[in-house]
Amino acid sequence: MFAVVVSGGTNRGTPARLIVLVLTIGVVAALLALFIGDFVVRGPESLTASPATVAQGNTPAQNAFVHLEVVGSVAAAITFPRPDDPHPTWVSYLPTTILKVPANSTVTMQIDQEDTPSGLRNPFWSQAFGIEGGTFHMTYFDDQGAPQQGDFSSIPDAATAAHTFAIPDLGVFVPLEGVNAAAPAGSMNVITFSFKTGKAGLYHWQCFVPCGSGTIYGNGGPMQTLGYMAGFLIVQ
Amino acid sequence: MSVDEPVPPPFAHRGMPTLTTRSPEWEPEVDARLARVGTRIWIVADVFFFAAWFFAFFYLRALNNNYDWLPAGTTHPTRAIGAIIVLLAIVAAGLYWAGARAIVTQRATARLFFWLALLAGVLCFVVQIYEFKNLGFDPQQGGGFPSVFIGLKGVWLFQLTGAMFWLATQIAQARPLGDATIRPKSVVTFGNFMLFLAAIALVSYVVLYFV
Amino acid sequence: MTGPTRTHALRLLIAWAVLSVVGVLLALQLRLPPGDQSQQSIDESGLLQLMTVISTPVFIGVVLFVLYSVVVFRQKRGALEDGPPSYGNFRVQVAWVAITAVIVLILAGIGIGELAGRANGTNFASSNQPSLATTGSVGTTEANALQIQVIAQQWYFTYRYPDYAGVESLHLMLPVNANVVIHVTSTDILHSWWAYELGVKADANPGVDNITYLTTLRTGSFTVRCAELCGIWHGNMVDTNGAVVSQADFATWVADLQKSSANVTLPPYSQYYFPSPRVKGT
Amino acid sequence: MATATLGTGGPTLQASERQMVLPTNLLTGIVLAAVGYYVGVQIGNGFGFNDGLNTGVLLGYTFGSVMFLVGVGFANYPLARLFGWPIAPQSAGDEYRGAWRFLNLSLDHKVIGIQYLVAMLMAMFFGGIGAMLIRTNLLSPDQLVVPPDKYLVLVSMHSVMMIFVASAAIVGPFGNFFVPYMIGTNRMAFPRLEALSFWLVPPAIVILLAAPLFGGFPTGWTGYAPLSEQAGQGFDSYIVGFALIGTALCVSGVNMLTTVISLRAPGMTWTRLPIFVWGVFSASILGTFAAPILASAVIMQGFDRSMNTSFFISSNGGSPYLWENLFWFFGHPEVYIFILPAFGIVMELIPHFARKPLWGYRTAVVGLLGVTLLSWFVWQHHLFVSGIAPALRPFYMFSTEMISIPTGIVFLVAFGTLWRAKISMTVPMLFCLGFLFNFLIGGLSGVFLSDVPSDVTLHGSYFSMAHFHFTIVGGEIFAIVAAIYYWFPKMTGRMLNMTLGKIHFWWMMIAFNLAFMPLFAAGILDMPRRVSTYAPSLQGLNDWVSFWAYLLFASMLLFAVNVIWSWFFNPKVAPADPWHVRSIEWTLPTPLPRRNFERIPTFTSGPYDYGNPSPRPAADLGSEPAPA
Structure with a gap:
């Protein structure tokens, strides 16, 4: 008869099996550690807002100041270079997108916008919402490349938007004008505005310009990865 | 050695008996029945496979999203080339079928037919590649029709390639003691698949060039 | 028996x-x-x-x-008895x-x-979606209904009021006791507009006008969520500030909205938010 | 024994097939897979590693998988044919002995069954870990443990992994192992296709697990375009993984259907076919014909992503509806691929442990085939709120509700069999009864979802998520566990510990129901699926769910301990027929002989003739010589 046992053919002793078992469990555990570690590894570093240097009205509450830079590609950063970034060609906010700000305070943002226009798909977002005074201050370059500045409640043309800074849960939406092609190389539009934070919590913020170039409808890659065009506002 | 003798394996195997007595369940008759049933099931499955592409064709054509079914500048490729491809596919299938009929009685004739079928199939492949190289449109520029055209013809070509490989193995096995000689009915069954591929080529020709 | x-x-x-x-x-x-x-x-x-x-x-x-x-019908412990050999009862089956x-x-x-009940696609009484065409333009449905366009994008819903020169709002405001025709579309990928308390849900597809109907009966706020996986902020695509308000409040609100958004010109209604990239990587 | 019986349950590899230049085994397969991946990436990227391109990854995965199969030994047969070497369908014996045999290409259906079983349990373990991470993250409404981008990757990995498992975890291990016994044959129709259907699974799982290295994919198992086309290189894992699994389903189905149609032993008429074989048969019909649709659809995704065609891009003449339609045209039969063999298991086991004939056998078969038929006509119920073809919604609502008629037959058959029976509450029986309870809830909640107006609220919410977890986990997984407890002695020669089994049942049953029942409420209370954050008011509910989900996982760990201990450390060989049942596989000795039947059996009665005063043998083993 060719009666061969279907399960393990040879009769190894229990110690041998135990060793095999321990080895197997070890391998599986290592794989598991990789698998789990891959998911729970923390995201980008956070940036704590510094105490405000600009007085905002007569509010007695805390003031905080956040300085960000927006670049068309991480490698082109001027203010906050990030040399070892795995995606040097991605569009990004710098230095990070995890922002820590105090609760019940006025946060002043300064955003150095260095990217060129991408254009909004829905012109609605060329308005600003939810910021103190309803206007933002912007230094920019006109069609002749001459520096200009002023207070705006919206940008004049949705097609010249480069990005937006938006915290939907706080109702904050600010369009960021793209750097005019006539501007000298290395120029940036500097946009300043303030908004109020309420109670402590975790709020997400994002950009409404489909600026993830190379992805369908422009919303992949950097738009969906923490640390680039997507981030958290940790109000504490 | 003559061509019709079995080729011995090039490497002796470590200590294994090379030939065994057949068990009844492995008789050629059993295999022939299984091949017949299995090929039919496989063909029906393949009908579903191609149905998805034809569905894509008619669905996208009917929707014509953003008026981009046929983008400006996109024209159907020459019908003559398409016709040549279909004809070659049909010829290949027909030659295979003729060869398979002859495999029991006239093995030499069968192998000749097989060789001719292989030639027709390879020519079909070459002409199809030529057509891909000279499309007159670029699927990267968008459009539903270019997408379906490339996709449908591409997956068909892939299956044709597989079929040609199998045809080549039938040629190699159509010797004394070769598999095709021992199991002639299984050889005949494969002709159904060749005919099926030719039929798909014909239908896609009508759909892609005339609808 | x-x-x-x-x-x-x-x-x-x-x-x-x-x-x-x-x-x-x-x-x-x-x-x-x-x-x-x-x-x-x-x-x-x-x-x-x-x-x-x-x-x-x-x-x-x-x-x-x-x-x-x-x-x-337990087997006795340790026993190995067979049950009655009944193979089926045709009548019971x-x-x-x-x-x-x-x-x-x-x-x-x-x-x-x-x-x-809504074969003609305009029955507001119990309708969620029309039985017939999904593509169409504003004005094909009941004349005295309020038309709303829901524009989904990654990752927010905005609401356009074609009846009011196409003003757009961050939150959906609806008058009470009104028949509403909702046209859902998307600027990019698939979303699903779900106004939970209002009992309406409709997918947002780019280039498609997905129509759904609504009859408001009671004032109060409602929550809007995205019910179709749409990327990183899918779970955050929530707006709890939608509201059904009285007719008078709605008129005031819309007038204010028209005033405040005078400086941004929007099309009154749009089904297509293209162009989008034809070729990736360029 | 005479040399005439040197054949085995499957053909072993002919000597000439093994005499390739490279020895073909698992190690060669792994090495060649790496080489294939490298070459594919180089070719796809125009010779070079380039970040962000899909063609390279797609080609890399494809070449890697093909080369893996070549290395494992699947090219030997076609190449031997091509070189004109003599081909014999069977040979002297397996080259590999012992455990090594299970790690290498074998054409023996018993070995393939065990390979499938182990692979599926491992994959299920990883999918379960994914579920635990998901539940951990949902302990709080904020995204704390897993960042939101990775959370979606996690959800997608869990779902796709579990879909892989669910689609093959019954037909693969138990279908391959027991169908030949049950129909009385020594061979499968296409043993190489059978082996291929298994060996496509490990590359699919490895490719899927590799997705996070490329950023993962955020689409869930539905892979809806155009979100899928936005995704990075991770989504290419989805495409190739599903293409491999689809091919596996299709070739396994072709093999299984042909086997059941053509290789039934004398006397094994269609009306004597064990109901489990009917379950496998109907699932194979669906697998064979639905999987090609999926293959086409993922190829379209691949073309869109690598060649920039526009099948699914509205602005370029494509349509996302095309994907939704193709996907669900495959996807809905797919869910019946999960559940039909589970019905088969439950209806197979209940008569044996009730010691009563299967009540209404023909009705049961009609029920299974009815589900098989109807499942092709219901797919648009996944699109009720998508805005497509609303005029057709009454039809799809009706066909979806219709499917509860053949499904109800399963319950009728179970009832009829339990009625006045002699029920032994063995562990497999407990799991079958658990199946009835869970699947009842799953089925009833399905009716809520089938009705268009109520589906408007429930669609895409946790209600539908709870619904399909009740059918797949509460249904299919319970049936799989029942089958493992039932057939483990025959497959491995060892009994599982039944005391642990009883603990496992009650633990799993309670934990499962307490974990998933509240999710119906979560869905009705407006919690959409696949969200990493939710309304803070639902935190208590979610924490409760997470707690019981951990316990559910722990119950599966207990099961794993039971399996590992019983299989490898329990010295006692199981008796040949521990359950004292009539099904033919238990009339064979344990451990099973290499060759299934020395003589092809002649069946003289059905497998469930309990209580017959003059019971005839189920199979006349060995009284006649095998037909030549």
Whole structure:
């Protein structure tokens, strides 16, 4: 008869099996550690807002100041270079997108916008919402490349938007004008505005310009990865 | 050695008996029945496979999203080339079928037919590649029709390639003691698949060039 | 029917009847969401409750039968007896299939009845979506209904009011006791617009006008969520500030909105938010 | 024994097939897979590693998988044919002995069954770990443990992994192992296709697990375009993984259908076929014909992503509806691929442990085939709120509700069999009864979802998520566990510990129901699926769910301990027929002989003839010589 046992053919002793078992469990555990570690590894570093240097009205509450830079590609950063970034060609906010700000305070943002226009798909977002005074201050370059500045409640043309800074849960939406092609190389539009934070919590913020170039409808890659065009506002 | 003798394996195997007595369940008759049933099931499955592409064709054509079914500048490729491809596919299938009929009685004739079928199939492949190289449109520029055209013809070509490989193995096995000689009915069954591929080529020709 | 069989069947039947009555009475006490803010949500609550009521006896019947069998028809410990060799009872099988078929027909009848009531696509009373065309433009539906366009994008819904020169809002504001036609579209990928308390849900597809109907009945706020996976902020695509307000409040609100957004020109209505990239990587 | 019986349950590899230049085994396969991947990436990227391109990854995965199969030994047969070497369907014996045999290409259906079983349990373990991470993250409404981008990757990995498992975890291990016994044959129709259907699975799982290295994909198992086309290189894992699994389903189906149609032993008429074989048969019909649709659809995705065609891009003449339609045209039969063999298991086991004939056998078969048929006509119920073809919604609502009629037959058959039976509450029986309870809830909640108006609220919410977890976990997984407890002694020669089994049942049953029942409420209380954050008011409910989900996972760990201990450390060989049942596989000795039947059996009665005063043998083993 060719009666061969279907399960393990040879009769190894229990110690041998135990060793095999321990080895197997070890391998599986290592794989598991990789698998789990891959998911729970923390995201980008956070940036704590510094105490405000600009007085905002007569509010007695805390003031905080956040300085960000927006670049068309991480490698082109001027203010906050990030040399070892795995995606040097991605569009990004710098230095990070995890922002820590105090609760019940006025946060002043300064955003150095260095990217060129991408254009909004829905012109609605060329308005600003939810910021103190309803206007933002912007230094920019006109069609002749001459520096200009002023207070705006919206940008004049949705097609010249480069990005937006938006915290939907706080109702904050600010369009960021793209750097005019006539501007000298290395120029940036500097946009300043303030908004109020309420109670402590975790709020997400994002950009409404489909600026993830190379992805369908422009919303992949950097738009969906923490640390680039997507981030958290940790109000504490 | 003559061509019709079995080729011995090039490497002796470590200590294994090379030939065994057949068990009844492995008789050629059993295999022939299984091949017949299995090929039919496989063909029906393949009908579903191609149905998805034809569905894509008619669905996208009917929707014509953003008026981009046929983008400006996109024209159907020459019908003559398409016709040549279909004809070659049909010829290949027909030659295979003729060869398979002859495999029991006239093995030499069968192998000749097989060789001719292989030639027709390879020519079909070459002409199809030529057509891909000279499309007159670029699927990267968008459009539903270019997408379906490339996709449908591409997956068909892939299956044709597989079929040609199998045809080549039938040629190699159509010797004394070769598999095709021992199991002639299984050889005949494969002709159904060749005919099926030719039929798909014909239908896609009508759909892609005339609808 | 033999004696023991009849006893078992009677016991089961009585227990089932009693428990079912209790279960159905309990089920009738349920007040299931989404509530009564719109005709649609009333219909859905009613339907959910109806389903619960129909399911209760079925659930009780199955569980009761299995428990009874397991308790009563046990193999004696250590024994190895066979049960009676019954291979089926044609009448019981036909009856079972007939009963399930009738239940299915009733359910389908109710559902189809609800859908058929709006064959022309303009029945606001119980409608969620029209039975007919999904593509179309504003104005093809009932003339005195309020038209709203929902524009979904990654990751926010905005609301355009074509009847008011295309002003757009961050939150949906609706007048009470109004018939509303909602046109859902997307600027990019698939989303699903779900106004929970209003009992409406419709997918947002790029280049497609997905129409759904709504009749508001009660003032109050409602929540809007995205119900189709749309990327990283899918879970955050929530707006709790939608509201159904009185007709007067709505008129005031819309007038304010028109005033404040005078400096941004929007098309009154748009189905296409293209162009988008034809070729990736360029 | 005479040399005439040197054949085995499957043909072993002919000597000439093994005499390739490279020895073909698992190690060669792994090495060649790496080489294939490298070459594919180089070719796809125009010779070079380039970040962000899909063609390279797609070609890399494809070449890697093909080369893996070549290395494992699948090219030997076609190449031997091509070189004109003599081909014999069977040979002297397996080259590999012992455990090594299970790690290498074998054409023996018993070995393939065990390979499938182990692979599926491992994959299920990883999918379960994914579920635990998901539940951990949902302990709080904020995204704390797993960042939101990775959360979606996690959800997608869990779902796709579990879909892989669910689609093959019954037909693969138990179908391959027991169908030949049950129909009385020594061979499968196409043993190489059978082996291929298994060996496509490991590359699919490895490729899927590799997705996070490329950023993962955020689409869930539905892979809806155009979100899928936005995704990075991770989504290419989805495409190739599903293409491999689809091919596996299709070739396994072709093999299984042909086997059941053509290789039934004398006397094994269609009306004597064990109901489990019917379950496998109907699932194979669906697998064979639905999987090609999926293959086409993922190829379209691949073309869109690598060649920039526009099948699914509205602005370029494509349509996302095309994907939705193709996907669900495959996807809905797919869910019946999960559940039909589970019905088969439950209806197979209940008569044996009730010691009563299967009540209404023909009706049961009609029920299974009815589900098979109807499942092709319901797919648009996944699109009720998508805005497509609303005029057809009454039809799809009706066909969806119709499917509860053949499904109800399963319950009828179970009832009829339990009625006045002699029920032994063994562990497999407990799991079958658990199946009835869970699947009842799953089925009833399905009716809620089938009705268009109520589906408007429930669609895409946790209600539908709870619904399909009740059918797949509460249904299919319970049936798989029942089958493992039932057939483990025959497959491995060892009994599982039944005390642990009883603990496992009650633990799993309670934990499962307490974990998933509240999710119906979560859905009705407006919690959409696949969200990493939710309304803070639902935190209590979610924490409760997470707690019981951990316990559910722990119950599966207990099961794993039971399996590992019983299989490898329990010295006692199981008796040949521990359950004292009539099914033919238990009339064979344990451990099973290499060759299934020395003589092809002649069946003289059905497998469930309990209580017959003059019971005839189920199979007349060995009284006649095998037909020549």
